[in-house]
Amino acid sequence: MKKILTLLFTALFIFALAACGTAEEDTQKDTDTNAGEAQDNEAAEENTEATTIVVGSTAVPHSEVLEKAKPILAEQGIELQIEVYQDYILPNQDLNEDRLDANYFQHTPYLNQQVADFGYDFVSLGGVHIEPIGIYSKNITSVDEIPDGTAVLLSNSEPDHGRILALFEREGLITIADGVEPTEALLDDIVENPKNLEFDPSYDPGFLPEYYNREEDTLVAINTNYAIEAGLLPTEDALILEGPESPYANLLVTKTGNENNEALLALLEVLRSEEIQTFMEEEYSGAIVPVNE
Template identity: 40%
Template sequence: MAKKSIGIITSLLIILSIFVAGCGATKSSETSGSNASAQGNAEEKTDKQEVTLKVGAAAVPHAEILDFIKPKLKEEGVNLEVVVLDDEVQLNPALQDKQIDANYFQHVPYLGSVKKEKGYDFVPVTKVHVEPIAFYSDKVKSKDELKEGAKIGIPNNPSNEYRALALLQQQGLIKLRDGITTYEATPQDIVDNPKKLEFEEVEAPTLVRSLPDLDGAIINTNIILEAKIDPNTALFREDKDSPYANVIVVRKGDENRDEIKKLDAALTSPEVKKFIEDKYGVAVVPAF
């Protein structure tokens, strides 16, 4: 009887040990599967590396607009690095030399003039905003107060010089010769100048400093904003239909890069439109 009991107990112990071993194997298998899954997820995250996109920009408002969209692009895997140079003219050479991936400071007529001069193979990809060029003066309160022989400052680069003269023509102060079909014109192209206005052609960034010595000057809005001057003090400005929208510019062939497309989409979102309108008012107008 005792031997029979011992046999039964032994059999039960064998069955129990087999059951425990089976459970352990199942648990080990589950743990192994879980670890494999975790490793797979980690590898997947590693594959989705963040891409850095360097965009050269003017300080105001361009860099400020780019800073606004940084968090949005971060969510989409793009680390936006904004590069501001002391001399904006160097932003095109920087793009040419591949120091940056894109730039944002110029309008299409200016781009056209430098492409022709320097041979850049660049393309504009997104119209973002217009900075209406405007007339400022420390000496008169309206254009009608301008006296004969008044000295007027205008930018000396081809596209903005034409832009300034076109604005003066729109205001009835001068008339340009017929047949100007490009964005290039100088005071020599003026055929009617009733007030015999005299023109000072200077580097655009120096116009603010020159203003006290002039009767007035036509100045780009980004320069006005950087100088902390209220753009509402302008006597007159371009209207909203200005063709001088500031654009994102890239090297030809880069316009289809995924991160450039994400940049374009972020810059033309309703959130950016509201940001521009709320922050800059009449000084900067969305172009989308």
């Protein structure tokens, strides 16, 4: 009888050990499974972050063009977040401070000036479109009718001065000093000014359309983005308009070291696609000119 009881207790003890072992294995499997799921979720979050890009732009036409590109990028698994700015200063500051992955609003001379002034370590991924700058006037309807001593209102953005002066030289209104590239000229480089035009470069570019409406007998140099916002059609309303040969393409810009970001390169490709270029041409009636380099 004692032998039978001993065998019975031994069997029960072995069974209990086996059960404990199985429970421990199941617990470990559950732990491993939960850890694996956590890693998968973390990887998924990282992938989501990797395919989300934040791009800063001015309102018109840049943010509108980006909005058009947004669903096309979504089809590629890239979420585009657009931050809209009303000035030319903050988009570069925010890019430098990593609040943006890229920005889309500036041309090469402005970018170069910003790099020189603030030490930004930026790189252009490429041009997207040209916004021909124009000279506007409420009352002056032809170049031949410009009176002597007419005031010319310019933006306080010095990189734009050369392209504006190049337009005035093209029309025979001024002469730039020999050896100075017209698009790089400054006001001090004017050597002939037969109509004694009074150039005043003290205006915030965003407010120039207001001065166009207020100062009716002046000439006002307005960037196309601000002209469009103000309801002006550059191809019809500008007295003098920059041509499509302009070297001032608006760029997609990012920080150096980020130029191989696949999502940003995909954005550039979409912005240069036939669909987006057709949109720009039709939406803005030729006021902006798509580029591919």
